[in-house]
Amino acid sequence: MRVAVDENLPPALARALNALFAGEHEVVHLRDRFGPAVSDETWISELSAEGRWVVISGDTKIARKKAEQAAFRNSRLVGFFLSSALGEAKTIRKMQRLLALWDDIEALAKPLAGGAMFEVPISGKIRQLNP
DSSP states (O other): OEEEEOTTSOHHHHHHHHHHTTTTOEEEEHHHHHOTTOOHHHHHHHHHHHOOEEEEEOOHHHHHSHHHHHHHHTSSEEEEEEOHHHHTSOHHHHHHHHHHHHHHHHHHHTTOOSOOEEEEOSSSOOEEOOO
16 A cells, blocks of 8 residues: 655654554655645646555645545545544644554555545544545
């Protein structure tokens, strides 16, 4: 699985996941891949053109703003967006939660071609965001 972590989450989180899953998954941070302050439209378009990527994001506006949401839904990406509460938590809590739900993230993302969006809550199960 190819995973991109967005700029609203620390690059160290992506690097730690990449080291942990070396040989099994490729995990990159958008800043490492595209440089700082890349627009949502740019990275969504470029990653989608490469094929299916899973995106872990702390950017709730992508799931809420119409233009970003439409671009994502029309892409080949599958997004997992941290809830507001999880997004505001300390990095260690975010990492704990992502690791606890990693198998679920894999299982949900695997059969999808793209455009799906999910919310990762601070507790409970991942839920799909309505199209």
